[in-house]
Amino acid sequence: MNKLxxxxxxxxxxxxxxxxxxxxxxxxxxxxxxxxxxxxxxxxAIVSVVGGDFPQEHLDLLTSRNIDISGIExxxxxxxxxxxxxYHNDLNSRDTLVTELNVLxxxxxxxxxxxxxxxxxxxxxxxxxxxxxxxDQMETTPKLVVLDTMNFWMDCALPExxxxxxxxxxxxxxxxxxxxxxxxxxxxxxxAKIHTLGPKYVVIKKGEHGALxxxxxxxxxxxxxxxxxxxxxxxxxxxxxxxxxGYIAQSENVSFENMKNxxxxxxxxxxxxxxxxxxxxxxxxxxxxxxxxxxxxxxxxQFNIEL
Amino acid sequence: MNKLxxxxxxxxxxxxxxxxxxxxxxxxxxxxxxxxxxxxxxxxAIVSVVGGDFPQEHLDLLTSRNIDISGIExxxxxxxxxxxxxYHNDLNSRDTLVTELNVLxxxxxxxxxxxxxxxxxxxxxxxxxxxxxxxDQMETTPKLVVLDTMNFWMDCALPExxxxxxxxxxxxxxxxxxxxxxxxxxxxxxxAKIHTLGPKYVVIKKGEHGALxxxxxxxxxxxxxxxxxxxxxxxxxxxxxxxxxGYIAQSENVSFENMKNxxxxxxxxxxxxxxxxxxxxxxxxxxxxxxxxxxxxxxxxQFNIEL
Numbered sequence: 332m333n334k335l336x337x338x339x340x341x342x343x344x345x346x347x348x349x350x351x352x353x354x355x356x357x358x359x360x361x362x363x364x365x366x367x368x369x370x371x372x373x374x375x376a377i378v379s380v381v382g383g384d385f386p387q388e389h390l391d392l393l394t395s396r397n398i399d400i401s402g403i404e405x406x407x408x409x410x411x412x413x414x415x416x417x418y419h420n421d422l423n424s425r426d427t428l429v430t431e432l433n434v435l436x437x438x439x440x441x442x443x444x445x446x447x448x449x450x451x452x453x454x455x456x457x458x459x460x461x462x463x464x465x466x467d468q469m470e471t472t473p474k475l476v477v478l479d480t481m482n483f484w485m486d487c488a489l490p491e492x493x494x495x496x497x498x499x500x501x502x503x504x505x506x507x508x509x510x511x512x513x514x515x516x517x518x519x520x521x522x523a524k525i526h527t528l529g530p531k532y533v534v535i536k537k538g539e540h541g542a543l544x545x546x547x548x549x550x551x552x553x554x555x556x557x558x559x560x561x562x563x564x565x566x567x568x569x570x571x572x573x574x575x576x577g578y579i580a581q582s583e584n585v586s587f588e589n590m591k592n593x594x595x596x597x598x599x600x601x602x603x604x605x606x607x608x609x610x611x612x613x614x615x616x617x618x619x620x621x622x623x624x625x626x627x628x629x630x631x632x633q634f635n636i637e638l
Numbered sequence: 639m640n641k642l643x644x645x646x647x648x649x650x651x652x653x654x655x656x657x658x659x660x661x662x663x664x665x666x667x668x669x670x671x672x673x674x675x676x677x678x679x680x681x682x683a684i685v686s687v688v689g690g691d692f693p694q695e696h697l698d699l700l701t702s703r704n705i706d707i708s709g710i711e712x713x714x715x716x717x718x719x720x721x722x723x724x725y726h727n728d729l730n731s732r733d734t735l736v737t738e739l740n741v742l743x744x745x746x747x748x749x750x751x752x753x754x755x756x757x758x759x760x761x762x763x764x765x766x767x768x769x770x771x772x773x774d775q776m777e778t779t780p781k782l783v784v785l786d787t788m789n790f791w792m793d794c795a796l797p798e799x800x801x802x803x804x805x806x807x808x809x810x811x812x813x814x815x816x817x818x819x820x821x822x823x824x825x826x827x828x829x830a831k832i833h834t835l836g837p838k839y840v841v842i843k844k845g846e847h848g849a850l851x852x853x854x855x856x857x858x859x860x861x862x863x864x865x866x867x868x869x870x871x872x873x874x875x876x877x878x879x880x881x882x883x884g885y886i887a888q889s890e891n892v893s894f895e896n897m898k899n900x901x902x903x904x905x906x907x908x909x910x911x912x913x914x915x916x917x918x919x920x921x922x923x924x925x926x927x928x929x930x931x932x933x934x935x936x937x938x939x940q941f942n943i944e945l
Contacts, residue, residue: 519866540847552938554859559826591941631859632939634898
């Protein structure tokens with residue numbers, strides 16, 4: 332079975348949307364990535380850090396999904412990373428209300444020995460030096476390294492971010508971040524510029540407007556599934572990344588054609604994530620529902636014009 | 639050969655985008671619809687009105703595309719409808735600078751006798767009473783009636799608009815207009831409400847974010863082709879409608895499955911329209927280019943997941 336190594340936050344989120352608000356609930360990029368990737372046939376591990384305040388039940392949830400948590404450091408005297416956000420009415424934008432780094436401030440990632448030969452590495456959104464450190468610890472060259480990041484690191488740690496971007500095969504960022512990183516408004520031009528920074532594959536996430544996969548002059552697009560209601564977008568991008576990297580790890584095929592399927596699986600899983608608050612929907616989700624929705628994605632996008 | 643009857647404006651446009659500006663050039667919904675539909679094997683006719691100031695060369699262009707212009711009334715002493723618009727930097731929004739109705743103010747459409755049995759009727763954006771009048775003049779029931787409209791008529795002639803919407807099979811509007819017409823933010827809910835107004839098929843155009851086709855619980859999506867540069871969006875929606883209605887008229891198949899192909903053809907033709915100012919690109923376009931780009935649409939959207 333192939334191995335997927337995940338690095339990212341495991342955290343508390345407090346979320347407010349037009350539909351309601353939560354207390355501190357389970358969140359974090361690595362949590363969403365891990366839950367999403369757990370729908371594939373693979374061995375996964377999370378590298379992260381939490382405080383002594385982090386409930387055992389959350390860790391047990393990850394273990395129950397067959398995720399190796401030996402790389403999640405527990406700092407007994409510390410507090411878990413906490414993020415709080417308020418979504419605006421259209422759910423396309425949000426304000427960050429609170430960011431408490433806590434134990435994340437001094438985090439030194441340690442890759443479990445058993446995952447230093449992972450075939451796929453998914454670098455979730457975190458300080459680029461942490462992402463680099465994980466790559467430094469690998470003992471064999473992964474078949475695929477995927478990096479997710481955000482505008483925050485472009486503002487605060489651009490040289491370190493550019494260093495780690497050089498080392499990855501796939502970068503996933505949203506449209507505004509792609510424009511910021513490249514200085515280009517056109518996403519086609521932005522992807523071309525980002526290719527020159529290193530990644531052979533550039534995934535641009537457009538939220539409710541779907542996702543684009545660029546590979547040189549080749550391009551593939553997956554729509555977001557049109558939903559009656561988006562309840563909470565938190566974690567959708569991470570769930571997308573988990574579906575993409577999990578599918579690639581399972582199939583052990585890093586061709587562009589196969590990545591198209593990965594983009595569809597990522598979009599599929601993300602379409603569930605937004606249906607409830609936080610990780611709630613991902614926890615209740617089963618394989619039948621995933622397959623049923625894949626049929627919807629086919630009906631949504633496939634056509635039959637002979638040429 | 640099947641007949642496509644088109645009603646809409648034939649006009650002068652003056653356009654300013656971040657890339658440049660034009661003097662008065664050929665424009666109008668029916669012009670774009672007609673040019674786009676001319677890529678299909680059908681007989682088409684335009685019902686419209688122009689003034690004595692309208693150059694013969696523009697009429698000759700339409701005739702050269704095999705479009706019957708006997709339904710374009712020429713009011714010798716009148717002036718042609720003129721619209722001028724300024725696009726903002728992202729090309730997703732625009733300000734209307736000038737709207738001179740001129741001969742359009744008193745327009746009474748007259749359907750040529752030979753097109754009163756047209757299989758497909760494409761009601762381009764115009765006063766809903768004009769659209770209704772064209773339907774009143776039909777002597778046989780068309781296989782498909784498609785209506786395009788805009789927010790202006792929702793603001794100024796809502797009862798008349800609702801009357802004509804009741805009579806059509808397909809409505810094409812953009813996302814903001816769908817929200818305005820339905821009072822629903824979610825496009826899935828908006829389409830469901832618009833179904834109850836009459837149309838069995840609802841097409842929601844999202845500009846650079848593609849187009850959705852709803853039919854009850856069924857939904858299909860066509861992306862816009864990712865382009866290095868969008869030069870001028872004027873006429874893209876009409877070109878889309880011309881490609882859709884032209885394809886349906888040619889194929890004489892009004893099934894949902896076939897409408898998917900129509901949506902792809904519409905998106906394909908619209909992707910050319912935006913590459914140059916006004917009708918310039920549609921006039922130079924040839925069939926090989928259309929087919930080549932259809933291959934790009936396939937590569938962009940088709941994937942192979944077995945279920």
